Amino acid sequence: MKTTISEVGKYVDQTVTIGAWLANKRSSGKIAFLQLRDGTGFIQGVVVKAEVDEEVFKQAKELTQESSLYVTGVVRKDERSPSGYELTVTSLEIIHAATDYPITPKEHGTEFLMDHRHLWLRSRRQHAVMKVRNEIIRATYEFFNENGFAKVDPPILTGNSAEGTTNLFHTKYFDEEAFLSQSGQLYMEAAAMALGKVFSFGPTFRAEKSKTRRHLIEFWMIEPEMAFMDHDESLEVQEKYVSHIAQSVLKNCQQELKALERDTSKLEKVQAPFPRISYDEAIEMLQKDGHEIKWGEDFGAPHETAIAEKYDKPVFITNYPAEIKAFYMKPHPERPEVVLCADLIAPEGYGEIIGGSQRIDDEELLKQRYDEHNLSLDAYQWYLDLRKYGSVPHSGFGLGLERTVAWMCGVEHVRETIPFPRLLNRLYP
Template identity: 80%
Template sequence: MKTTIKKAGSHVGNEVTIGCWLANKRSSGKIAFLQLRDGTGFIQGVVVKNEVGEELFKKAKEITQESSLYIKGVIQEDDRAPSGYELTVTGIEVIQQAEDYPITPKEHGTEFLMDNRHLWIRSKKQHATLRIRHEIIQATYEFFDKEGFIKVDPPILTGNSAEGTTNLFHTKYFDEDAFLSQSGQLYMEAAAMAFNRVFSFGPTFRAEKSKTRRHLIEFWMIEPEMAFVEHEESLEIQEQYVSYVVQAVLKNCRQELKALERDTSKLEQISAPFPRITYDEAIDILKKEGQEVEWGEDFGAPHETIIAEKFDKPVFITHYPKDIKAFYMKPDPGREDVVLCADLIAPEGYGEIIGGSQRIDDLELLKDRYNEHNLSEEAYGWYLDLRKYGTVPHSGFGLGLERTVAWISGTEHVRETIPFPRLLNRLYP
């Protein structure tokens, strides 16, 4: 019977065949231990010389790392194994004997591993991190479907910037200028006016020359947009969403979290509601901690970490100064110098994972912001139409997938949270 490592528990006591690769091996006299992987998980295959004979035992000892195999054996329960099962091997068919696999069990430098990223993702910890990424994506679809959202796909090639910045990748669109999208938000606002609650999930691009552990050039964003939803309700949806995702990973990725040696007690505390502080309160916290930061400055990674350390859960920082936020954010009706926005800061030093706001729904106010930011009405005219034809209060946010994966999995650098990262000096593999 052909099966997978993931389904091993359904075949205890039965002989099965698994298509797999040899991740590692060791031998002890007359027993060989084969660490096998098949993409669905890892399992140990035990080859006992006295049970299989000289020829099969010799074959087991000669298999090289990452050779591809069909392994036949009987599934046994084993409480000591990470998966709870092991395989007593009865047969081995070598599909291809790998030669000189470059990533050995010894230590390797980061650049070497990144040069071999196409192979590195096979290793146990990288595999676990990307499995957690998949679970977060799966939970995202489940949450938004349950909450009545529909998925809408904004374009990747655009004629303008969502943020009104210059950190864009420029290309030619036949005889016009075009840019790789840095956010699908403006298009999602249009979609929300058609479908009420929508979300997108896709790649975004920032031409920022950043080398920090939190930055990628190409990354993936989940961007919900909601009609008839104001600032406070948006925050409630954000904290419910993040809580849902964390609990899904805790439930479905126990082995992966264990492989990464993640302290799950910290994740088990993550449930809505999350604490909220204003930008003003954040400034006070930072000054009490000896930070030289003035009102009106944006926060950097060290500032976010200091604030996050005050809380056991993600914390919202709300009501940032209008002048350091995007043109489309709605000013607080009671205080014109700040906007109805929030950044969600993850615990344990992982920084901002969500940025969101209530959007300006007043046509004349949005026109004023166009003028303040020197935005072209020719490029953004269609966005003004959303305020001409049935404008409503609406809010939205964007969650950075890779930073979220890094936080939940406990991974130090975002380059390990995406299969093939694009970094400042890396376009290969």
Template identity: 75%
Template sequence: MLTTIKDVAAHVGQEVKLGGWLYNKRSSGKIQFLQLRDGTGFIQGVLVKSQVAPEVWEDASKLTQESSLYVTGTVRQDDRAPSGFELDVKHVEIIQVAEEYPITKKEHGVDFLMDHRHLWLRTPRQRAILTIRAEIIRAIQEFLDQKGFTLVDPPVLTPSSCEGTTNLFHTKYFDEDAFLTQSGQLYMEAAAMALRNVYSFGPTFRAEKSKTRRHLIEFWMIEPEMAFVEHEQSLEIQEQMLSYVVQQVLKNCERELKTLDRDISKLEKVQAPFPRITYDEAVELLHREGFTDFKWGEDFGAPHETKIAESFDKPVFITHYPTEIKAFYMKPDPNRPEVVLCADLIAPEGYGEIIGGSQRIDDPALMEERYAAHNLPLEAYQWYLDLRKYGSVPHSGFGLGLERTVAWICGLDHVRETIPFPRMLNRLYP
């Protein structure tokens, strides 16, 4: 019967057929050890010369790295094996003998591996990362679905910027100017007024000429928006969601985390509630830690976020940023209008901001003032102003950057490994 490596545990002592690829091979002369992969996992096939037909031995001898084949054999439990099982091979059916494979077990440079990203994905490490990425996505959607959120898809092509910035990819929309979205948030606010609690999940684009290990040009965002939800309740939903996601990864991706040598003790601490400090307190912390030149009103950079995170063993919310450095739609604190009701969630271990959110302005007069202060074109944003004219309510939302979250949970050095085909400042291939 045709099965997968993932499911061999259910077939111990039985003969099965696997379709896969040869990841590696070694031979002692009388035994061939076939390292097999099939997309669901890895297993070693043991082929004993004296126990198979001569043509089976010969066919196995022809196999090169990444050759495709069907293998038939008996599943045997083996606690020494990484997967816990081995396959006593009885028959080999070659589908294709692969050409000389460019990625070998020797050390390769990053540029070489990125040029061969379409093949690099086949390695155990990359498979583990993408499996964990898929689990993170599944867990986020499961959490939000269970909380009564509705998935809504905002447009990728937009007539204007979400935050009034210039870091946008410009294109022509027939005879009009258009841009690739940098956030679906404004459209999700409209959806929240129709469906109450909503979220989007899709690609976003930022034309920032940044080369840091935290930045991609194209990345994926989960953006919930919630009607009748104020700042404090939004923070509770964020920490509950992230706690749920991390615990689901620990539960369902134990083998993948082991492949990555991830220290799971740090992830086990990620349970709500999370610590919270204000922007003011964060500035004081930085001054105590030697960042004496940092001035109130500046935004935090990577070194600042890392230093702040070092004081905590969980993700930490930094709340109430200065109004002047945040987006036009964020609601000022009624008791202190020079700061807004917002928060950035900073991941531990130097991974920086993974969630940004705020309570949105619901007063139409104040929103018109912010339009004027930010010189926003009314013709592009009139529809957004309409949301405050026809049944405005308190509402909040946030955006989680998927790739930074994957990098943190997996313990990766660079976000380029968190997405199947990364788009970076100097990389559009493959």
């Protein structure tokens, strides 16, 4: 019976064949222990000299790291194994013998591992991170599908920008200038006026010359947009969504979280509702703790971390000054100097994972914002049309996938949370 490592539990005490790679091995004279992986998981294959043909044991002893093979054996329950099972090997068929595999079980520097990212992905830790990323994506589709959202795909090549044209990648679109998208939000607002509740999931690009552990040049965003919804209602959707993906990861990625040595008690606390503080309260809190920051300044990583440390679950910071936020955010009805927005700050120093707001729905006010931000009316006329033809209150937000993966996995740098990271000085592999 041909199967995969993730499915071996169905075949206890039965003989199965698995296509696998040799991740590692050790032997003690009469027994060879093969650490096998097949993409779905890891399992130990035990080859006992006295129980197999001489040729099989010789093959097992000579196997090299990352060689590919078909392994046939009997599935045994084993409580000590991370997967709960091991394989008593009866025969091997080598497909390809690898030689001089560059990533050995010793320590390697980050640059070396990044140069070999195409191979580093095979390691147990990187495998675990990718599986958690996949679960977050699966749970994202589940949440929005179950809550009446339609998936809409905004363009990646755009003629304008959601937040001004700085930090954008320019390209030629035949005879016109174009940009790689930094957000699908403006297009999602148009989609929400057609479909009510929508979400997008796709790559976004920021030409920021930043080297921090929280930044990537190319990253993936989940961007929901909702018609007939105010800011407070949007916050409820956000906390329910983040709670849903956290609980899904806890439920479906137990082996991966164990491989990552993640303290799951911290993720167990991620359940709605989340605490909310205003920007004013956050500034006051930081000043009391000795941080040099004035009202009107944006928060940096140390500020976000200091605020997050006071809570054991994500915290919303609401109502930032209009001056430091995007042109499309709706002013607070009682305090026009601040806007109806919120950033969601993850615990444990992972920073902002969501930015969201209620959008301006008044045509004249949006025109005024165009003037203040020197935005071309020609380029943004279509966006203004959304306020001209049946405008409604609407809100939305964007969640950065890689920061969320980093937080849920407990890994320090976002470069490990995307298969092939694009960094300031890295376009290879």
